[in-house]
Amino acid sequence: MTTQSAVVPGVKPRRSPIRHKRAIAFFIVPFAALFAAFYLLPIGWAVYQSLLVVERDGTFGKPVEVFGGLTQYILVFQNEEFWASVGRVLLFGAVQVPVMLGIALVLALLLDSPLVKGKKFFRLAFFVPYAVPGVIAAIMWGYLYSPNLSPFAAFTSEVDLLSPSTVLWSIANVVTWVYVGYNMLIIYSALLALPSEIFEAARLDGANQLQIAWSIKIPLVAPAITLTAIFSIIGTLQLLAEPQVFRSFTSSVSSTFTPNLAVYATSAVPNVSLAAAMSVVLALATFALSFGFLKFTQRKAD
Amino acid sequence: MTTITKAPLDRPASTKLGAPKEKLASRTAAMIIMGVSTLYFLVPIWWLFISSTKSREQFSSTAALWFADFNLFTNIADLIAYNDGVYLKWMLNSILYAGSGALLGTLFAAMCGYALAKYRFPGRELIFNVVLGGVLVPATALALPLFLIFSQFNATNTFWSVFLPSIVSPFGVYLARIFAASSVPDELLEAARLDGASEIRTFFSVSRRLMTPALVTIFLFQFVAIWNNFFLPLIMLRDQTLFPVTLGLYTWNSQVNQIPEIRTFVIIGAFLSIIPLIIAFLSLQRFWRGGLGAGSVK
Numbered sequence: 001m002t003t004q005s006a007v008v009p010g011v012k013p014r015r016s017p018i019r020h021k022r023a024i025a026f027f028i029v030p031f032a033a034l035f036a037a038f039y040l041l042p043i044g045w046a047v048y049q050s051l052l053v054v055e056r057d058g059t060f061g062k063p064v065e066v067f068g069g070l071t072q073y074i075l076v077f078q079n080e081e082f083w084a085s086v087g088r089v090l091l092f093g094a095v096q097v098p099v100m101l102g103i104a105l106v107l108a109l110l111l112d113s114p115l116v117k118g119k120k121f122f123r124l125a126f127f128v129p130y131a132v133p134g135v136i137a138a139i140m141w142g143y144l145y146s147p148n149l150s151p152f153a154a155f156t157s158e159v160d161l162l163s164p165s166t167v168l169w170s171i172a173n174v175v176t177w178v179y180v181g182y183n184m185l186i187i188y189s190a191l192l193a194l195p196s197e198i199f200e201a202a203r204l205d206g207a208n209q210l211q212i213a214w215s216i217k218i219p220l221v222a223p224a225i226t227l228t229a230i231f232s233i234i235g236t237l238q239l240l241a242e243p244q245v246f247r248s249f250t251s252s253v254s255s256t257f258t259p260n261l262a263v264y265a266t267s268a269v270p271n272v273s274l275a276a277a278m279s280v281v282l283a284l285a286t287f288a289l290s291f292g293f294l295k296f297t298q299r300k301a302d
Numbered sequence: 303m304t305t306i307t308k309a310p311l312d313r314p315a316s317t318k319l320g321a322p323k324e325k326l327a328s329r330t331a332a333m334i335i336m337g338v339s340t341l342y343f344l345v346p347i348w349w350l351f352i353s354s355t356k357s358r359e360q361f362s363s364t365a366a367l368w369f370a371d372f373n374l375f376t377n378i379a380d381l382i383a384y385n386d387g388v389y390l391k392w393m394l395n396s397i398l399y400a401g402s403g404a405l406l407g408t409l410f411a412a413m414c415g416y417a418l419a420k421y422r423f424p425g426r427e428l429i430f431n432v433v434l435g436g437v438l439v440p441a442t443a444l445a446l447p448l449f450l451i452f453s454q455f456n457a458t459n460t461f462w463s464v465f466l467p468s469i470v471s472p473f474g475v476y477l478a479r480i481f482a483a484s485s486v487p488d489e490l491l492e493a494a495r496l497d498g499a500s501e502i503r504t505f506f507s508v509s510r511r512l513m514t515p516a517l518v519t520i521f522l523f524q525f526v527a528i529w530n531n532f533f534l535p536l537i538m539l540r541d542q543t544l545f546p547v548t549l550g551l552y553t554w555n556s557q558v559n560q561i562p563e564i565r566t567f568v569i570i571g572a573f574l575s576i577i578p579l580i581i582a583f584l585s586l587q588r589f590w591r592g593g594l595g596a597g598s599v600k
Contacts, residue, residue, distance in 0.1 A: 023421075028418075035432075038448065043439070043447070115328055122340065130583075132576050133579075144349065151365075153366075286443070
């Protein structure tokens with residue numbers, strides 16, 4: 001209250017001065033400093049590093065990093081393994097994200113309908129896998145897929161779930177298993193927030209639960225579904241822990257199976273500038289895809 | 303917006319008067335779907351539990367989904383003794399990274415989100431938009447540049463190299479702002495001002511309490527994010543006494559082919575490592591369930 005704005009005659013009216021400056025600084029600065037140091041600076045650093053190339057004087061000269069313009073980006077665009085990995089996660093996402101969100105939506109609608117008893121139990125049972133870290137889930141499913149150690153060996157010894165043609169979908173199952181419950185709860189919370197009078201009216205008009213779900217509930221929880229879709233898209237492009245774990249169960253997962261694995265493998269060469277350029281391309285692609293999806297769904301909603 | 307702080311646990315039973323009863327067939331079909339889903343979600347964890355109770359010989363020779371001799375406690379003792387108790391060290395590391403990281407992260411995110419919601423100042427929208435952009439930046443894209451920055455200071459392979467970056471939670475700021483805007487009334491802040499309370503004291507004594515459901519949600523989700531984080535420790539750490547439990551179990555699992563007896567430790571270790579999170583979620587569920595839907599409220 002110390003900076004009470006008083007209108008001084010003769011002075012041009014201006015915007016009232018900011019109140020509580022020091023308190024605002026106290027609230028904002030800790031987060032802002034950390035955000036700048038561990039979000040903005042790394043992004044800037046990645047861009048800077050990606051513009052460098054290593055040069056040597058002759059074969060045995062000391063390597064020096066010099067400015068190389070977009071050289072690394074040209075290399076990224078020529079890198080077939082990197083684009084194969086991008087194509088792989090896009091294919092993965094195109095199938096896994098709709099399947100996972102479809103299951104999550106169906107389970108949320110069932111939980112919200114009067115058809116199901118024991119809601120509390122199901123809600124918890126479906127959510128438990130979310131408490132399992134991706135690495136642990138991948139180790140666990142790795143054993144469940146194994147041809148001789150699996151409890152379903154009768155099946156897994158016949159069908160090789162870890163072969164080059166199936167392993168992508170085996171990983172998709174791990175990711176789905178972990179995240180269905182989480183996405184279901186987001187959609188379910190949105191459903192619970194809807195006023196129940198809407199359905200009562202439809203019910204009295206003779207609509208069945210399927211019709212209510214399809215024409216009333218789903219359109220109303222569309223924003224929640226969009227949110228889950230965006231987070232799933234981001235997650236898909238970042239895929240790393242599960243395929244990295246699967247590398248110890250099968251040779252079908254190459255060191256450049258997903259874009260992040262390619263970044264890791266390239267930085268270990270070490271070729272950090274190329275890896276940094278890959279990181280930048282990947283971050284931009286993720287941003288563009290999730291932002292584009294957001295805009296697309298907003299336009300459709302209008 | 304009241305649904306944020308007090309999400310109904312279940313919608314109150316509708317007045318059944320006049321509403322036609324659901325057909326038996328639809329109810330049966332619904333329960334079958336729920337039952338099958340329950341099996342899908344819980345059988346893998348059941349298998350992990352059963353396997354943790356078995357000796358190495360019985361692991362592959364007995365029925366995989368039912369008990370043999372109950373060796374859980376011997377297995378745990380062996381796991382803890384193995385390699386000078388490195389497993390316990392990993393668990394403690396994870397609890398330290400995730401527990402204190404989420405605590406500090408929640409505090410900073412709450413303060414920032416609160417200021418963005420409750421004060422008007424130039425640059426407010428800019429800060430919020432930059433933070434919102436941060437939500438869309440994949441954390442793994444930051445891991446490599448973070449490594450490069452820390453290596454400038456010879457600070458890779460340290461506790462801080464994993465701890466400090468995980469404190470930052472842009473999504474937490476976003477949630478905190480939404481919650482503060484809807485659950486902390488301006489009149490209350492004015493009243494506190496008239497009583498002579500400082501802004502900072504008002505935040506810690508009044509607003510913090512009103513924002514509790516949001517804070518628990520932010521804390522839990524950041525805790526999970528740090529607990530599950532894999533790429534950053536994988537890139538930063540060489541010294542295995544600094545590993546979180548996920549990275550530790552990963553390195554063990556990739557040695558199973560060379561050291562077969564380690565498999566038992568991987569399985570029992572995996573089982574033990576998921577217990578703290580399950581307990582945290584179950585005991586705090588009345589808080590986070592209300593908070594979960596908040597992000598999706600337009």
